[in-house]
Amino acid sequence: MRSLIDVLDLTVNEIDELIEVANDIIANPDKYSEKCKGKKLATLFYEPSTRTRLSFTAAMMELGGNVLGFSEASSSSAMKGESVADTAKMLSCYADIIAMRSPKEGAPFVAAKAATIPVINAGDGGHCHPTQTLGDLLTIKREVGRLNNLTVGFCGDLKYGRTVHSFINALSRYENIKIVLISPEELKLPNYVKYEVLDKNNMEYRETTSLEEAIPTLDVLYMTRIQQERFVDIDEYNRLKDSYILTLDKLANAKKSLAIMHPLPRVNEISVKVDEDERACYFKQALYGKYMRMALILKLLKEAEDKKKEERFSLDDVVINQYICTNPRCITSTEQELDHIFRCVDKEHNIFRCIYCEKRAN
Numbered sequence: 019m020r021s022l023i024d025v026l027d028l029t030v031n032e033i034d035e036l037i038e039v040a041n042d043i044i045a046n047p048d049k050y051s052e053k054c055k056g057k058k059l060a061t062l063f064y065e066p067s068t069r070t071r072l073s074f075t076a077a078m079m080e081l082g083g084n085v086l087g088f089s090e091a092s093s094s095s096a097m098k099g100e101s102v103a104d105t106a107k108m109l110s111c112y113a114d115i116i117a118m119r120s121p122k123e124g125a126p127f128v129a130a131k132a133a134t135i136p137v138i139n140a141g142d143g144g145h146c147h148p149t150q151t152l153g154d155l156l157t158i159k160r161e162v163g164r165l166n167n168l169t170v171g172f173c174g175d176l177k178y179g180r181t182v183h184s185f186i187n188a189l190s191r192y193e194n195i196k197i198v199l200i201s202p203e204e205l206k207l208p209n210y211v212k213y214e215v216l217d218k219n220n221m222e223y224r225e226t227t228s229l230e231e232a233i234p235t236l237d238v239l240y241m242t243r244i245q246q247e248r249f250v251d252i253d254e255y256n257r258l259k260d261s262y263i264l265t266l267d268k269l270a271n272a273k274k275s276l277a278i279m280h281p282l283p284r285v286n287e288i289s290v291k292v293d294e295d296e297r298a299c300y301f302k303q304a305l306y307g308k309y310m311r312m313a314l315i316l317k318l319l320k321e322a323e324d325k326k327k328e329e330r331f332s333l334d335d336v337v338i339n340q341y342i343c344t345n346p347r348c349i350t351s352t353e354q355e356l357d358h359i360f361r362c363v364d365k366e367h368n369i370f371r372c373i374y375c376e377k378r379a380n
């Protein structure tokens with residue numbers, strides 16, 4: 019069954035097609051208003067969400083389909099100890115497609131392996147958030163006009179920011195992308211993204227702690243929230259939470275064509291006064307996310323009808339229970355029956371990563 023767990027599960031051509039469909043939906047919404055008549059989307063949200071869950075809901079409704087699900091783990095049988103795999107099997111009896119958000123990294127992948135219907139990763143812990151990335155790409159395409167030849171600044175929590183990790187992965191496949199990583203020392207981009215995405219794809223990038231210094235060079239500024247829920251130490255969160263606040267003053271030297279993006283929710287990192295600036299794209303970005311989710315639902319349901327099979331990677335490159343994943347946020351830490359499966363991502367340096375959360379084998 020074809021699911022969407024990571025944005026790299028889609029080829030660049032497939033993303034182009036999704037963008038084309040999303041643009042057509044925007045131009046001709048009536049054409050799509052009954053495309054999913056009789057179909058049901060299950061939204062399984064084990065973690066809070068406003069945009070992703072409700073935009074998936076709106077997307078399915080605007081396609082003429084129905085939605086069922088839960089918005090917190092406490093109202094599901096997860097509270098009684100039901101596994102993600104069993105939940106996915108159950109929902110395969112009740113719905114046609116699943117959108118799942120979980121604090122556990124790899125949970126949507128476990129669901130996809132167990133389900134007989136497509137599963138969409140709606141955000142898993144600090145790992146990835148592919149449908150946010152799809153909306154981000156449509157935003158840049160519509161607001162900047164191109165997906166190549168861009169200097170993109172990422173600012174804030176680059177360590178735990180799943181939106182950042184997914185977006186950088188997606189950008190690695192476009193031409194002449196320069197990346198500026200703006201963060202406090204404590205929240206720098208993880209080395210695995212630097213080495214295995216940026217370096218591997220020969221992408222030009224630099225790191226800085228200064229937003230003001232970076233702004234004039236940027237075509238896109240991607241602000242992110244410092245995420246309290248990812249911190250173990252609340253004092254560290256309080257020390258870092260206001261590291262970057264984008265104000266109109268700071269935009270004085272920015273390009274006129276700059277696109278200011280943010281996956282939202284915002285807490286304090288963009289002054290509300292910036293909302294009136296014509297370069298502010300973040301509310302449009304949330305809207306574009308809905309259209310890309312509509313396009314994605316249509317694609318995955320069509321492929322399910324055509325019984326298109328998906329192999330996310332070759333099983334020749336995996337080892338089973340040879341390593342134990344030590345990431346406390348990995349789904350293997352709670353679903354005890356799961357095999358610990360690692361796959362070789364770099365034969366030359368013998369690097370193995372957990373197939374669920376991408377933590378490197380020790």
Ligand code: CP
Binds near residue numbers: 066282
């Ligand atoms: N951008 C995003 O994922 O927002 P929510 O957490 O509100 O879904």
